[in-house]
Amino acid sequence: MKLQAGKNSVHFTSFGVQLAGDLYLPEGFDPSKKYKAIVGASPFPQVKGQIPAIYGPEMAARGFIYLGFDYLGMGDSPALPGEFKKTRYMFRLIENTWDAVSYLGTLPFVGEIYGLGVCQGGSIIASAAVTDHRIKKIATVSGMMAADAFQWGNKDIVNMMIAGANTSKQKMYETEEADYTWPIVLQDHMTREEFVATGTPMAEDTYNFYGKDGVAGPGKVEHFTCEHIGDQAMQSLISIAEHYADKIAQPTLVIYGKNASTAICSTAFIDKLANEHEVLAFDKFSHVDFYWKPEAVKISTDAVADFFNK
Template identity: 75%
Template sequence: MAARGFIYLGFDYLGMGSSPALPGEHKQSRYMFRLIENTWDAVSYLGTLPFVDEIYGLGVCQGGSIIASAAVTDHRIKKIAMVSGMMAADAFQWTDRNMVNQQIAASNASKQKMYETGEPDYVAPFGLNDEMSREEFLDTAAYPAMAGETYDYYGRDGVKGPKAVLTYTNMHIGDQGMQSLVSIGEAYADKIVQPSLTIYSSTAFTAPCSTQFVEKLTNEHEDLAFDQFSHVDFYYKPEAVKASADAVAEFFGR
């Protein structure tokens, strides 16, 4: 985006990557409300820069849900674009209620344990830890349709896995289920007023997370589907990144 003429701010949320956890909290926490608040803070910072005219929001994967949620009540953000986003995640996450209830029970127990001990309790919520080989993960993956591409990006030997990025880990704080199962942007989709662009792969397992979100929008919106890419391709593969970045740049530049 910077190469396309935009001032671009990327940052680690509190508790993630190189950013510290808050006092009394632990690293690898993904509280949805915190992620939204951090995004609002980023918008506030951009608003102090004299060379920034308008602020736009771009989110990839979970970032799509975050930017959609943040934009509901932050009208300082003038346009939003979501790429391979997980906005309409309820159907994706809550289909198997028995499995969900097990996840919630484990998360509740972990939350209580951490409160009582003051120590972090780390888990691999999607079955992928930092030591698994590709074969091991494919044999046990919770989402077989995405297992290969997930490992190739996040796995031990992946392009952005723990070997390649020293601050990265697939381990999350144990109350992950209490955090990720709450999807805000989907419930407030009809309240979004900013023009929006939704880019996704129509052949991806996660396509409904975009299409069901678009169906609920009442704003001025566009959607763009690419059959030739997968969900994870948009993260890093040059041809997918170029296609989505070009589309976002054109949309923001109008």
């Protein structure tokens, strides 16, 4: 396959299936040279047309190779045989990331490999890095790093979510059909007013990016839908990175908004780090601002490039 500067469509193997990725190469790319490469892990939907399509070109413009990809069962990547699209367990996301690192390791023009995660992607990258020292440094942006305090704050609500997820899991096992009825998330058809009225935390911020009128919502990003499979809570309520934070050996950069409702996910993680690490906290940016607002993206990608180049 002939690669060129800019975005290149690629595939690599994970769990015996082919995951779809976009490999961003810097201007003047020369396959005879060595480049620093980044595995990018994106927020909750894990589709390459959203955060990787924003951060990939930015990191390539700063001289890096960047790999963004559709995780197992998301976007253009298939589910496992006999399973459903959007079934996504943290353990599989970690293994997908390990395989992405392995894929980059096969490319003769790749030198050191780093990890860059945004939102849940931060937790994925940090979890993968605990035992994958092929990843030499990691950076997280608006990372859901220490998510227990954020996700398990109201045990009554959490237990209701788990009950619904358990029911959905049983239904799917018995019917052998996907159940896309997770009730508490943004739906493709919702207007801003409808979603804000649900009282969902960060509703306005979330809609700005994921809503049908948002920056990267349904219809604007290929193969993206706000639908989530009904047993989602069984998957997303398991947070790994924070419980292994003190085991992370690689130098780590943490970027977050001080006033974001998810700030505790970064600060609690930082408190547990025992490695060499740097922190950049900003008053003026929300959690989702770092996904797409030009000023926030420039600040974060500049900082990540500086950190990875040290």
